[in-house]
Amino acid sequence: MNKNRTEGIVEQGEPRHHAPPRSAAPSCAPSKMVMGYAMNALFIVHCSLFVVEATREAVDIQTLDAEIGRIAARQAELREQIDAIVADLEGEIA
Structure with missing residues (x-):
């Protein structure tokens, strides 16, 4: 061939390219x-x-922010409980 x-x-007159x-x-x-x-x-x-379709989900940023706030508050509460348990196991009074 x-x-x-x-x-x-x-x-x-055009330059040779092997890839765009x-x-x-x-x-x-x-x-x-x-x-x-x-x-x-x-x-x-x-x-x-291959046909690409838009698959992004619409997100309400205020609702998401409120949910993150609730998760952070619950995390802080659980962290305090864990710290109290660890202190009790170590023989300290919290």
Whole structure:
């Protein structure tokens, strides 16, 4: 097989790149650069099989903050009880 066909085809005047920059957003739009048969197959699979859906849950920040406050208060209460038990086991009067 011709080495040029397996390496990729680049339009005249464009620089040769082997991978897009990491900051580039993935796109299913046709490219001016064809990176070879394996990359084309990966590109087709990626674009045609995977659809990303928004799955984030809406969070009420005030409710979450109140719940964190209740958890912190319960933690402090439990810590005091644990400290009293440890002091009792060590023979100290708390």
